[in-house]
Amino acid sequence: MDYRQWFQDIIEEHKGIFFKIARTYCLDEIDRQDLTQEMMIQVWQALPKYNQSAKISTWLYRIALNVAISFYRKGSTQKSKNVPLDKQVFHIQEEHVPHKEEQINLLEQFIGELKEFDKALIILYLEDKSHAEIAEILGISVTNVSTKVSRIKEHLKLKFSKHSNF
Amino acid sequence: MEDLKQIWQSYHQKLEDGLAINKQQTEEISTLKAQSFINSMKSIKIFTIIIGILWVLMVDYIVFHLSVYAFHVSIFFLVSAGIQSLITKIAIGVYVYQMYLIYNVDISHPIIKTQEQITRLQASTLWVTRILFLQLPFWTTFYWGDYVFQNISIFMVQISITAIFTYISVWLFLNIKKENKDKKWFLLIFKGKEWTPLLNAMKTLEQIENFKAEKN
Numbered sequence: 001m002d003y004r005q006w007f008q009d010i011i012e013e014h015k016g017i018f019f020k021i022a023r024t025y026c027l028d029e030i031d032r033q034d035l036t037q038e039m040m041i042q043v044w045q046a047l048p049k050y051n052q053s054a055k056i057s058t059w060l061y062r063i064a065l066n067v068a069i070s071f072y073r074k075g076s077t078q079k080s081k082n083v084p085l086d087k088q089v090f091h092i093q094e095e096h097v098p099h100k101e102e103q104i105n106l107l108e109q110f111i112g113e114l115k116e117f118d119k120a121l122i123i124l125y126l127e128d129k130s131h132a133e134i135a136e137i138l139g140i141s142v143t144n145v146s147t148k149v150s151r152i153k154e155h156l157k158l159k160f161s162k163h164s165n166f
Numbered sequence: 167m168e169d170l171k172q173i174w175q176s177y178h179q180k181l182e183d184g185l186a187i188n189k190q191q192t193e194e195i196s197t198l199k200a201q202s203f204i205n206s207m208k209s210i211k212i213f214t215i216i217i218g219i220l221w222v223l224m225v226d227y228i229v230f231h232l233s234v235y236a237f238h239v240s241i242f243f244l245v246s247a248g249i250q251s252l253i254t255k256i257a258i259g260v261y262v263y264q265m266y267l268i269y270n271v272d273i274s275h276p277i278i279k280t281q282e283q284i285t286r287l288q289a290s291t292l293w294v295t296r297i298l299f300l301q302l303p304f305w306t307t308f309y310w311g312d313y314v315f316q317n318i319s320i321f322m323v324q325i326s327i328t329a330i331f332t333y334i335s336v337w338l339f340l341n342i343k344k345e346n347k348d349k350k351w352f353l354l355i356f357k358g359k360e361w362t363p364l365l366n367a368m369k370t371l372e373q374i375e376n377f378k379a380e381k382n
Contacts, residue, residue, distance in 0.1 A: 004196045011192050016182045040195045046274045059274055066273045066280045073288070073366035089191045092184045104177045107170055116370065117377045120277060126174040139276025140378065148377075156170070 007044055010056065017060050019090055024111060024123055025068040036089045039067045054136065061137045065120045072116060110159045114152070121145070122152050211265055218258040225251040246308035253301050257294045264290060282374050288367035289344065295355075296342045302335035303328055344368050 011018075018039050026032040042063050050059055111122055117138070124134045131145045138145070229247045232239040267287045273280060306328045314324050338355075346352045347368050356365060 004193075007196050008189070008192060012187060015185055015187055016178065019182065019185055020178055037191070037195070040192060042273050044195050046272075049272070049274065062277060062280075063274050065277050066275075069277065069281055069370070070284055073285075073363050073370060089188055091186050091188065092181060101173065101177070103170070103173050107174060115373055117277070117281075117373055126171050128171065128175070137277060139278040144378075 003047055007047055010043065010047075010060070011040065014057060014060050015090065017057065018064050020127070021061075021064045021068050021123065024108070024119060025072060025116075027112065031071075033088050033090075035068060035071045038071060039064050040089060042067050055133075058133060058137055061124065065123075065137070069116050069120065106160065106163060107156075110156055114155075118148070118152055121148055122156075125149050125152075208265070208268055211261060211268070215258060215261050215265070218254055218261065222251050222254050222258065225254075240309075240311045242310035243308045246304040250301050250304050250308075253297060257297050260290070260294050260297065278374060278378060281370060285367040285370045285374065288363055289371060291364050292342055292344070296339045299335045299338040299342070303332040306331050344371070 018036055022032045022036045022039070026035050043060065046063060050056070054062075111119055114122065121134060121138065124137060129137070131142050131149070134149075135142045135145045140148075225247050229244055229251065233244050264287055267283070271280060271283050271287070306324070310324065314321050342352070342355070347365065
């Protein structure tokens, strides 16, 4: 099997997973590029062990979230003031950057304030994953997922309602 | 909340449409030219183990040769150096065990299982610190000789110093634990960015315990 080609195809097809998780866990652009690169390295190194017992997206979410949560613990390591374009894993063309509505700004801000595991859970929820798939990625029971999703939704609703009162 | 799901998805869909991958970077990764921070953690541990083994070999060599060939060498030096070497060997053993655990972590396993493994591994570094603090009193006894017992003042000073260091080392051995992570003295010992992953690992362990519990 040509692992290199397979790796390139997986990254291309599922780039959104890495991009969204890196955006949620890292506010700093330099750290975000480091984090994305680390995710890619871990996917590449784990690829020969992928045995198709889980869906490829489930497998990728596990790696990306595990790396993101471990990366947060390591603390910031800003190596340079900016990352040259040719060293960036992802790049968004200027003309494609959408206008940010206030609600998405607030949602990102409120998610950013959540604890690391709650953050993982709500990203999966917003990505429209079923409770069973969320449970498989996180390694907790489906009942636990339902309880936690309701609690975090309530928490976010409260945050939004408090904000709109001001 | 369903609206928020839509907002999230439509905004990120637009971002994804403009997302370009740097093929040169992903090709470098697949030829393993890029450096992984997890691998760099392994390198630090291997480096520490090598330095530790060299140190122990040197101390053992000195202790062995002095005990066999030097008849007038102080028994305090031999015992102190021997115990220091033994404590260092235990610490190296913990490091080797950690390396075994690191190689067995599978980053593609479910988040809670993997994070629990990694954080327990990081938090176990506390054990190495606790064990190494037990060496403290032996740094105050290796230079003892007959002169200490021939003068009461010197003897009192030396015994006081050793008693204080023994108390501190035993106290630290018993009190350096997760439960004290927020105490001022604890944060003073573990001050500095090299300890950040350890302190964060202890916080994450607490988060994992709470997250696993179904009642919220």
